[in-house]
Amino acid sequence: MTDADIIVVGAGPAGSCAAIAAARSGKRVVLIERGPFPGSKNMYGGVIYPRILDELIPHWFETAPIQRWVVRRSTMVLSDTGALNIDYRSNAWGQAPYNGATAYRPDFDNWLAQQAVAAGADLICSTTVTGLLRDDQGRVCGVSTDRPDGDLTASVVIACDGVNSFLAKQAGLYPTADADNYTLGVKETLSLSKHIIDERFGVRDNQGVDIEILGGTSGVNGGGFIYTNLDTIAVGVVLKLSKLSAQKKRPEDIIAELKRHPAIAPLVEGGQVVEYSAHLIPEAGLEMMPKMVADGLLIAGDAAALCLAAGIWLEGVNFAMASGMYAGQSASAAINANNVSANSLKSYTDRLNKTFVLQDHKKLRKIPHLVLSDRIQHKYPAFVTGVVERMFRVDNPTPKPGVRRIVSQERKKAGIKLSELVRDALTGLKGFG
């Protein structure tokens, strides 16, 4: 008899949801976390979209440790001195059933893991899984850990060990690792009083703001973000790993530069850094996804590169929670069928294919590379802000120029060929559907 039915490695959003789903189906579940508590090692750079939890934890919003409900969603394009801000506000997002939220991951992930414990899972912290155990036929049958007497057997292992998953690599499910597929997310959390945050960002009570930024990354391909917590704000950048390395720039210098931008400085002024964190992000979507199923093994969350970085849509936690939930359900069903072969566990990827998890990634498969391409990163911000600058600048007595003429002149000034503009527009239209 095995020590457990299902071992879930990693108590992040994917792991905890996998554990909840599996424990609720009556399975003996062990959830292993390497940090001293769930969420202690986790970070993110934006918004949690927790509606997927409706299925798993009804009325989750009554107990989840949310900082603010996002009611303002902005996309900002920065040139060296200018900024174009497209801002949408809906106060309805601040009421049930809600849309997106900001949260501290050590709070949110810990809360989610406690739901798994309440469902019957055993949570083991401060324990690092060091490898997979295999039976005589090479099937995964457990894990080894860094604790004495640390081997643990199970019918199914669900690897939710995050980006750069050692377990998925050890299982041979990641054929190659390409630095171009990863970004480095770097974030400062700045302390400001709630009153100041409310005033600066035009919100009240527990309403929040999420600003995604194109440009402002000191010439390194990537983007920036600012979002509000109750009495802190988070400001950070997401930087393409290969470009960051090639340009030999320090991420903290890039954040400092972003904070000095005339459009950002008034928002962050006076904020004291209370936390600095950095984390790899699997940015390339479908193009970098590993095989997610093997005999006795499932991969979910960031470990399976299920992070959507598609320009206007930047989501990860919801994909992690959904994939974890489906992994838990599929593992449980396979155990019930007394068959944990890859073929039987394939119901996991079937579920992913039928839902937003893989459908969104398929639809937007070309967008991540398009957004991080040199042209979009280095030429478009200047082009877009140049056009807007001239449209709204009043040069009387000179009469207003035609918009078509401005666009043409600014396009040439930014060094974008007409054919490139058309091609990018078509790719964007096609990609975004």
Next chain:
Amino acid sequence: MTIAVCIKWVNYSGPVESDTPDERFAGFSFADQAALEWALRIAENSSDEVLVLTAGPVGAEAVLRDALSRGAHRAVRIDIDLTSDSSVIARNLVGAMSQPRMVWCGDYSNDRGSGSVPSFIAADLNIDQALGLVALELPENANASFAAVRRLDGGRREQLLISGSAVLSVEGSTVRLRRASLKNTMSASKQEIQVITATGGRMDTPALRPYRPRPRVTLAPIGLTALERVKHITDTSSSKGHGETVHAEPSAAATLILESLRKWGYLP
């Protein structure tokens, strides 16, 4: 026999912004960890059971489970307000031990506690105490006496030979606590923890206050001018003191000295 280990549930995270300790950042000090390890080592060579105790709210059970996962046999939590007096905590801890062979404690806790609980335990149990141990040499025979080195003020050290029942407090540097096995970690999460509701009040201790010599009556300085009066007080060229040479046997001289000190106000 029982070897008791008292550990204190404290917050690791430095400045605490909230009145309620955040259980995620709580644990027990390196000194308490060392105390547990020494107790486990002694128990390994004997038939003693290791009883681990802590005082605090439900959250404090996390450190007991941690101790159980590392090899302690039994755990007791004294349900008590963490701000309670050390003597009250000690008395309740003692109440939960039944004639322990030894009581091990950490020399300090991470929350800048007074370190007085071990002394109160020793007083309440009426057994010896050896506090602030910085080195120990355990014999193979767990019941034999063993040598230890105790820290004294001013960097001095005292060598001790410990035998019989005693309360021992150790520094964190003396030994590193073993890592719990995976199986023990899993079973400890389900192991029963005995909870005892705290009772009783303060332990009676004599009232102490800093020594203050009684006031002396001195005459007003003599002099017509202010300068003369100041000189009268401050002048050291002539003797105004109590200098006196006497010739006497040692016991009579000692009596004389004490009488003089009393007269001059240096002794009560």
